[in-house]
Amino acid sequence: MASTRAAQGAQVLVASNRGPVSYEVREDGSLHARRGGGGLVSGLSAIGPDAGALWVCSALGDGDREAVRRGVGEHGVRMLDIPADVHADAYNGIANSVLWFVHHMLYQTPLEPVFGAEFRRQWASYEAYNRAFAEALAQEAAEGAAVLVQDYHLCLVPGMLRELRPDLRIAHFSHTPWAPDAYFRILPDDIRAQLVWGLLGADQLGFLTWRWATAFAECAQAVDESIGREWPQQGPRALTHGGGGTPGRRTRIGVHGLGADAEFLRARSHEADVEERITALRGEIGTAPDGSPRRTIVRVDRTELSKNIVRGLLAYRQLLDDHPEWRERVTHVAFAYPSRQDLAVYRDYTAEVQRVAEEINSAYGTPGWTPVVLHVKDDFARSLAAYRLADVALVNPIRDGMNLVAKEVPLVSDDGCALVLSREAGAYEELGEDAIVVNPYDVIETARALHTALTMPQGERAERAKRLAAAATALPPARWFLDQLTALNEPQPS
Numbered sequence: 001m002a003s004t005r006a007a008q009g010a011q012v013l014v015a016s017n018r019g020p021v022s023y024e025v026r027e028d029g030s031l032h033a034r035r036g037g038g039g040l041v042s043g044l045s046a047i048g049p050d051a052g053a054l055w056v057c058s059a060l061g062d063g064d065r066e067a068v069r070r071g072v073g074e075h076g077v078r079m080l081d082i083p084a085d086v087h088a089d090a091y092n093g094i095a096n097s098v099l100w101f102v103h104h105m106l107y108q109t110p111l112e113p114v115f116g117a118e119f120r121r122q123w124a125s126y127e128a129y130n131r132a133f134a135e136a137l138a139q140e141a142a143e144g145a146a147v148l149v150q151d152y153h154l155c156l157v158p159g160m161l162r163e164l165r166p167d168l169r170i171a172h173f174s175h176t177p178w179a180p181d182a183y184f185r186i187l188p189d190d191i192r193a194q195l196v197w198g199l200l201g202a203d204q205l206g207f208l209t210w211r212w213a214t215a216f217a218e219c220a221q222a223v224d225e226s227i228g229r230e231w232p233q234q235g236p237r238a239l240t241h242g243g244g245g246t247p248g249r250r251t252r253i254g255v256h257g258l259g260a261d262a263e264f265l266r267a268r269s270h271e272a273d274v275e276e277r278i279t280a281l282r283g284e285i286g287t288a289p290d291g292s293p294r295r296t297i298v299r300v301d302r303t304e305l306s307k308n309i310v311r312g313l314l315a316y317r318q319l320l321d322d323h324p325e326w327r328e329r330v331t332h333v334a335f336a337y338p339s340r341q342d343l344a345v346y347r348d349y350t351a352e353v354q355r356v357a358e359e360i361n362s363a364y365g366t367p368g369w370t371p372v373v374l375h376v377k378d379d380f381a382r383s384l385a386a387y388r389l390a391d392v393a394l395v396n397p398i399r400d401g402m403n404l405v406a407k408e409v410p411l412v413s414d415d416g417c418a419l420v421l422s423r424e425a426g427a428y429e430e431l432g433e434d435a436i437v438v439n440p441y442d443v444i445e446t447a448r449a450l451h452t453a454l455t456m457p458q459g460e461r462a463e464r465a466k467r468l469a470a471a472a473t474a475l476p477p478a479r480w481f482l483d484q485l486t487a488l489n490e491p492q493p494s
């Protein structure tokens, strides 16, 4: 079986913490499956059902674990039943509380992080969790298969898998930023080395922008000065090293800037449930004193600490102070959806977003005007409704791998929106020219940018939105995925 697949062309395996399906145990004991979307799902569907693709992911909750135990599953998906405590340490403890913080530079360093015994205990779980993936992939992969490993949860997998199966073609893709070396050095030296060498076990490392790719190369060379860099202006770039016990190995470094899925979004945003939500949202936004529809500043985020929602609200309040003429004429539509709620710091952040929004509403609101319309319950159709109504999109993360919302709103907005964009988002590299660019920490500048965006002449706004949408869709998910696969299958120079 394995050799037949290899002869036909490489089998493809994807590995990620969160898989394309999740299960819930219903009251009657039955299992209910929910399917997710996203770039990897469209990518995998683009290679067709005959490719023998397999997605290896982790069981995340009780429903998933129950599904694994009952042998329930989707064709082409293998869920790993990693013990819940090991998963919690690896996912919450290391991936989301350490690696995410390092790459997004989120620590308040006078008191954190502290790398003591508790960290070491959790790191052992991160190793065990990565090993479980490497072993499952080694077991499932046909000879010569292509394995695409995703994200900061699985940094050690490429190195572990190469040891187990040197015949495989291994790629890793980082969906986050990569920390500059001066910040990466916060991590203990042996951990930095493990992360770098874990990733260099791959044949190919993918990043969303050259800024993150270059940062990785610098961190790698700081870990071991024998690592060489082939970094021509034009042509393929690589790190050369003796990792994985093979002297003279190269790991190619590539950039694949995931784009928005225009076809899907345009069609989905005109379905009936979205129209219904537009009507409801229009009611919440209301009309200006002269009877015209209120202008909208829209933001949609998962409530991650890096999204900078609180400073966005503070900038909006600054706008209302600096330009009282906008009072009653604009509404800030802010959707802040729950993310990683097992972590207290995320729950606290959501509470702070709610507190600041309420503060603005009670200080500035009038009987007919709610300055901030905040929703914290995830609703994709309502997000699309907000996109369609957006005059201005506010995307001001402290740091972000890419930020797809910056790409999606200009594409979907009915009248073409202006984009206020943080220079620290990966999307800035592709969209910076037609956005109004801000330093995410500077709320006065952000308030000014919001004013500029709101007063931008309609013609200019529509023109810019058109160019933003074109840049945003340059690399749709299926192509993004296939490009990585093609690069992985290209022969290495000897």
Ligand code: F6P
Residues within 6 Å of the ligand: 017, 018, 151, 175, 176, 339, 340, 401
């Ligand atoms: O947005 C960055 C990212 O790392 C994605 O690649 C990934 O899907 C997601 O965050 C992980 O989020 P969660 O913790 O909810 O699975």
